[in-house]
Amino acid sequence: xxxxxxxxxxxxxxxxxxxxxxxxxxxxxxxxxxxxxxxxxxxxxxxxxxxxxxxxxxxxxxxxxxxxxxxxxxxxxxxxxxxxxxxxxxxxxxxxxxxxxxxxxxxxxxxxxxxxxxxxxxxxxxxxxxxxxxxxxxxxxxxxxxxxxxxxxxxxxxxxxxxxxxxxxxxxxxxxxxxxxxxxxxxxxxxxxxxxxxxxxxxxxxxxxxxxxxxxxxxxxxxxxxxxxxxxxxxxxxxxxxxxxxxxxxxxxxxxxxxxxxxxxxxxxxxxxxxxxxxxxxxxxxxxxxxxxxxxxxxxxxxxxxxxxxxxxxxxxxxxxxxx
Numbered sequence: 001x002x003x004x005x006x007x008x009x010x011x012x013x014x015x016x017x018x019x020x021x022x023x024x025x026x027x028x029x030x031x032x033x034x035x036x037x038x039x040x041x042x043x044x045x046x047x048x049x050x051x052x053x054x055x056x057x058x059x060x061x062x063x064x065x066x067x068x069x070x071x072x073x074x075x076x077x078x079x080x081x082x083x084x085x086x087x088x089x090x091x092x093x094x095x096x097x098x099x100x101x102x103x104x105x106x107x108x109x110x111x112x113x114x115x116x117x118x119x120x121x122x123x124x125x126x127x128x129x130x131x132x133x134x135x136x137x138x139x140x141x142x143x144x145x146x147x148x149x150x151x152x153x154x155x156x157x158x159x160x161x162x163x164x165x166x167x168x169x170x171x172x173x174x175x176x177x178x179x180x181x182x183x184x185x186x187x188x189x190x191x192x193x194x195x196x197x198x199x200x201x202x203x204x205x206x207x208x209x210x211x212x213x214x215x216x217x218x219x220x221x222x223x224x225x226x227x228x229x230x231x232x233x234x235x236x237x238x239x240x241x242x243x244x245x246x247x248x249x250x251x252x253x254x255x256x257x258x259x260x261x262x263x264x265x266x267x268x269x270x271x272x273x274x275x276x277x278x279x280x281x282x283x284x285x286x287x288x289x290x291x292x293x294x295x296x297x298x299x300x301x302x303x304x305x306x307x308x309x310x311x312x313x314x315x316x317x318x319x320x321x322x323x324x
Contacts, residue, residue: 001308002058004315007048011041014062015069030094030106031113034073037089042319043068043176049312050180050194053304061183063120064129068176070117071133074110075140077103082148111137125182132182136175143168150234154242161239162203170202193301200295201316207288208320210235214272215281226268232257236287237280244278292320 002010015035020028044065048058079085080093081103087093095103121129146164150156178195186194213228214237228235245253256262256271275281295316299309 001056001311002048002052004045004049004311007045007052007058008041010058011044011048011062011065011069012038015041015066018066026098026102027106027109030077030098030102031070031073031110033097034077034088034094034110035070037091039089041069043072043172045315046173046198046312047176047180049315050177050186051184053181053302053308053312054184054186061121061180063117064179064183067114067117067120067133068172068179070110071114071137072172074107074114075144077107077110079144081107082144121179121183128182129179132175132179136171139167139171143171153234156234156239158236158239158243161234161236165206166199166203169206170199173202173205174198187303190302190304193298197295197298197302200291200298201320204288204291204295204320207236207284207291210237211281211284211288213237214275226264226272229268229271230264236284237275240283241275241278241280244280244283245274249274249277288320 018035020032022028047065047068048061051061052058076088077094080088081095081100085093086096093103094106098106115130115133118130118133119126143164143166146160147168150161150164174195175198177198178191181191181194210228213225213235216225218225227233228237232238241253242250253271253274256267259267296313299312302309
């Protein structure tokens with residue numbers, strides 16, 4: 001068995017050695033740039049860990065694991081452009097270094113490259129893997145569309161929000177784990193339990209991100225606190241606050257949501273104060289724990305020795321309980 005750290009090193013080395021020799025360079029340089037920025041590589045590491053539950057020859061699936069990471073970074077190029085984000089992992093985003101059209105086209109090329117890398121899966125599993133990968137990428141588009149539609153709605157429900165983050169965020173974690181299990185020859189039941197584990201932990205992670213955006217330590221979280229508040233993003237925190245607020249609190253919350261000209265620090269402080277009054281932090285933490293518990297139950301149902309699941313449990317626990 002490999003540790004998560006060892007698998008991260010392996011996939012990082014593999015991705016760093018990918019050579020883009022085709023022309024024109026202007027298409028491939030932004031791809032090399034975004035991949036060089038690194039990141040946690042959680043999705044390919046999870047795929048390798050799922051595979052490693054059953055088999056030791058993880059090098060045999062580096063191409064499908066790299067496909068997941070290339071695909072994930074494809075979404076980042078387009079997300080950064082849609083959100084007009086200036087920075088990614090401490091560096092200027094692709095559309096800032098180059099331009100909007102380059103970000104679109106290089107992002108499109110990354111999608112195609114991801115599918116080409118995924119076709120390196122062994123022939124006996126290729127159809128099942130490609131069907132799952134295709135469905136996963138489609139569902140992520142559906143989640144992104146829902147997220148955009150929520151921007152112009154003031155009546156987003158908790159269930160709608162959970163479904164949106166399931167599609168936009170959780171399905172790629174779930175798909176990564178299930179593809180790893182399929183490639184290792186796991187039973188259909190085990191593959192499905194790992195998929196459910198990834199889905200549940202993915203929702204928990206996104207709820208955690210919502211929480212950290214309000215209550216996190218910027219040094220640990222890696223970005224400024226309060227960004228979701230400033231752009232009125234429909235997060236779990238805001239949705240629950242709107243549901244739990246009394247008339248006076250709702251009026252104050254609406255006032256800040258509709259404020260066109262205000263000091264950012266003042267708005268963050270005021271909305272956070274309302275969250276504190278409404279106990280929203282505890283509400284979100286309880287929901288996170290609910291999904292985390294369900295995830296651990298799904299992992300427990302995977303029919304391999306508990307010792308072999310230890311690294312997967314440790315990684316998820318480390319990510320789940322990042323310092324605030």
